[in-house]
Amino acid sequence: MSLQLPSLEEILENSHVVRLPMRVKFRGVTEREALLIKGPTGWGEFSAFLEYEPAEACKWLAAGIEAAYQPFPKPLRSSIPVNATLPAVPADQVGRVLENYDAPHTIKIKVAEKGQSLAEDVARVAETRRLYPQAALRVDANMGWDIPTAVEALERLSGFDLQYAEQPVPGITGLAQVREQLRARGIGLKIAADEAVRKHTDPLEVSRLGAADLMVIKAQPLGGIQAVLDIAKQAQLDVVVSSALDTSVGLAQAAALASALPELPYACGLSTGTLLAQDVTGQPLLAAAGYLPVRRVEPEMDHLKRLDPGEQRTAWWRERVARCYELLAAGAIERC
Template sequence: MPTTPTPTPDLDQLLAAAHVVSLPLRVRFRGVTEREALLLRGPQGWAEWAPFTEYADGDAARWLGAAVEAGWGVLPPPVRAGVGVNATVPAVAAPEVEQVLARYDARRTAKVKVAEEGQGLADDVARVREVRRVLGPAARIRVDANGAWSVDDAVRALAALAPVGLEYAEQPCATVAELAALRLALARAGVDVPVAADESVRRAEDPLEVARRGAADLVVVKAAPLGGIARALEIIEQAGLPAVVSSALDTSVGLALGVRLAAALPVLEHDCGLGTGALLAEDVVAEPLVPVGGGLTVARADATRDAVDPAALAAYRVDGAREAWWRARLTRAHALL
């Protein structure tokens, strides 16, 4: 499907519209206890620009393209009114799993973080087993290793986790070549766990390589890292693989963009990873975009983008040095658009 480019606002417009916040998390996630984000007010509504702080300027520029599309462009129309959402379980100890899952009102699908630095396979197995115990036999459980395993480690880990019943394993290895080798190794070992590619799509120079090399059974896509909804839809169409829409520990504004992407997909077979608002202790809106009845609606997502709370922007504004860091980063990313 053709993409209509969104005119890029002048840098001065973006800087004038920028608000940088740091939001506390309920639990440690991806090694952090706070999530920094830059919010932009555009003529089409609020947008979020929040590439993780370790990302290079080239990655950050793609995220900025998504924010510009959200705040200054026209989003593709939805084809469904709402989407199903999974619960997310960080790499907590098994006794903490039930408390994490209690934050979600409907829990038919859960994504469980595994392969955390400083932990071992026994910790992962215990955590995933506890998720199964809490959610019951009918729930779908997916695991996410964020590329931390070697091929051999992934085969060993997934063989140990497969008896719990896995929907798929997300980014078990770091490279496309490793993912392709893993799929073959799992088949030879008789381990029936589909492989999903995440970082190998959203952080790749060539996001379609995983499809060409048969390295994944499905793709996990995030609107912001791919440059926006229109670009993400193009990549999904060209890949020809089932897609799961996920988030990047977004504020409710960023999650709303994820809902719009999921709602615009021609086919959506899996619950989406858009429930991470439950991991934030505070948000930029008075009524955070968290799932109700296991799902999120387009109407609620669109309303959320109009409901940023000025008091929250003021309360969670970063200090002068961090704000200057984000504004300098915005200047560099804008130059790459």
């Protein structure tokens, strides 16, 4: 990847750290922190999850710098079809959560939450299907199952006419085994790779090993728009662009990525802005009638001040930028 780095001092001088409260717990968090970077072409976002070490987080920083310092590619579409995202809530809360979405034609349902049972997953999916009989449904396990559990769970859940199952188990070889065992049982449910793409040193191995039918890709974890476009071109698999629980700044970059893909056969996971109780702008990037507009987002200073997490967290993020920047400056991004 070719990325012209500004100086670290310039990045830090033009950065703002924010903490956004969430409406519901998602991915185990109730608040989302991010560092926003203002550059000559707009704003970029660096919001690698807090547990990620620099070797993994440096690509997220590269994506934020790219957004702030390089123009978005020419869009091939002006809006992006998006799915609603349903966290692993009890079945009786499904309707309330999904009411926050505008016209959900596609719904991604979180399953395999730690501490929950398969029966709870089945109840959640069943209730979603009951409330939205015409919607396209997909499930996302976030690597939460082992192989036998995944095969059992997906055999049961496939009865709800799922579009695909996202990352049911860890790793690329695990995906391949789940896919093979489902086919042996006569179950044609498609398997999507997510963490297996963005956490592996060679994302294209998913394609080479036939481990999945499609890839869920995120702009930040893979290093930005151009890096993802290159991967998608080489993999020759269908692509779904998803959010990394971004603020509207990061969602704008993800939407720009989706708008630049030659083909977009599936609704994208870019409607997560509804999960945030507050955002960095009074005009957050939200879907209308199931479609997300493709546009830049300009944070507002009063929002940035109100969402400031304080000196300690700001210092933590600035130090994190410095450690990730060191890897980028050393040309280590391909090994991140």
